Amino acid sequence: MRKESEMMELIMKKAREDDRIRAVAMDGSRANKNAVHDQYSDFDIVYFVTDVREFTKDKSWVNYFGEILILQCPMDWYLHPYDYSSSDSFTYLIQFSDGNRIDLTLIDVKNIEAERSKNEPRIILLNKDNFTALRLIENEEAFFIQPPSKMEFHNTTNEFRWLSLYIAKGLCREEFYYAKYCFDVLIMKMFLKMLNWTIGLHHDFKVTTGAHSKYLKRYLSDTDMKHVQEIFPDGSYKNIWDKLFLMYDYFHELEGEVAEYFHFICDKEESKRVREFLLNRKWNSEGEK
CATH class of the missing domain: 3.30.460.10 (Beta Polymerase, domain 2)
Known part of the structure; x- marks a missing residue:
C-alpha cells in the first residue's frame, strides 16, 4: 500500500x-x-x-x-x-x-x-x-451536535414510539426484513438522535460524534457503550422482541434526561401506554404459535 x-x-x-x-x-x-x-x-x-x-x-x-x-x-x-x-x-x-x-x-x-x-x-x-x-x-x-427545539424533541419521541409499533407488527406477521428494517434503519435514527442529544448536553454542544455517529465510543463510558451495543438484535424473532424492549426502555431513560435538561415535557403516559400495547402484541403473537 x-x-x-x-x-x-x-x-x-x-x-x-x-x-x-x-x-x-x-x-x-x-x-x-x-x-x-x-x-x-x-x-x-x-x-x-x-x-x-x-x-x-x-x-x-x-x-x-x-x-x-x-x-x-x-x-x-x-x-x-x-x-x-x-x-x-x-x-x-x-x-x-x-x-x-x-x-x-x-x-x-x-x-x-x-x-x-x-x-x-x-x-x-x-x-x-x-x-x-x-x-x-x-x-x-x-459538525457539532445541535440542541433540539421543543417541537423536534416532541416529534422525535413520538416518532420513536410510533415506529416501535411497526416493528411489533412485522414480528407478529413474521415479516423478517420489514421488522429488521424498521428496527435497524427507521427507529434507530430516532434513538441515535436522543443519544446524541445526551452526549451534547454533557459537552455543552461543542462536540461531534461524526458521520453516522461513528465516534460514539469517544463520549460514552464503557458501560454506556456496552448498553448501546446490546440493543442490536440478531436474526431471531425472539431476540428482536427482546431488543425492542431493551431499546425502548433505554430511549425512555435518555428522553427523561434530555427533557429535564431543557425543561421539556416528557410524555410518560404515552410511553407507558405504547409499551403495554407492545407487550400485549408480543404475548398474543406467542400465544398463536
Whole structure:
C-alpha cells in the first residue's frame, strides 16, 4: 500500500504540472485534526479547474493516480444523469487496488465564489491565483451536535414510539426484513438522535460524534457503550422482541434526561401506554404459535 506521502506527492504533482488546475484543497477527515487518521482514511481532494468539461469528457485520465479497483461517479447516476455540457462540479470516487482511496471533486473556477460559504474543515494545498474565496478552516463547528427545539424533541419521541409499533407488527406477521428494517434503519435514527442529544448536553454542544455517529465510543463510558451495543438484535424473532424492549426502555431513560435538561415535557403516559400495547402484541403473537 502506498504511503500517505506518496499519495500526496502524486496528487500535488498532477496539480503543479497541469496548468488547467488552478488550486487544490483537502477536505474530509484528513483536514480535521480531531478525526481518525489511519490507512483507511480517504483523500478528499478538490481540484479547482479552468474548465470542468475537459476533465469529464474522457475519464481515463484518472488512471494517472494508480491501478483502479473500482470507480464511481456519484454526480452521474441513473436517477439524476450529469449534464456533461455544463460547468457543474463533478466527483470521481476512486478505490485503488493497493487500498488507497481518493474522492476527487472538480470545481470550475467560474463557480469558486460559492466556496466562501464553506464551513467544514479544509486545508488549502495550492492556490496558483490567490483566490480569496479559498481559506483554511480548522474548526469543526459545522459538525457539532445541535440542541433540539421543543417541537423536534416532541416529534422525535413520538416518532420513536410510533415506529416501535411497526416493528411489533412485522414480528407478529413474521415479516423478517420489514421488522429488521424498521428496527435497524427507521427507529434507530430516532434513538441515535436522543443519544446524541445526551452526549451534547454533557459537552455543552461543542462536540461531534461524526458521520453516522461513528465516534460514539469517544463520549460514552464503557458501560454506556456496552448498553448501546446490546440493543442490536440478531436474526431471531425472539431476540428482536427482546431488543425492542431493551431499546425502548433505554430511549425512555435518555428522553427523561434530555427533557429535564431543557425543561421539556416528557410524555410518560404515552410511553407507558405504547409499551403495554407492545407487550400485549408480543404475548398474543406467542400465544398463536
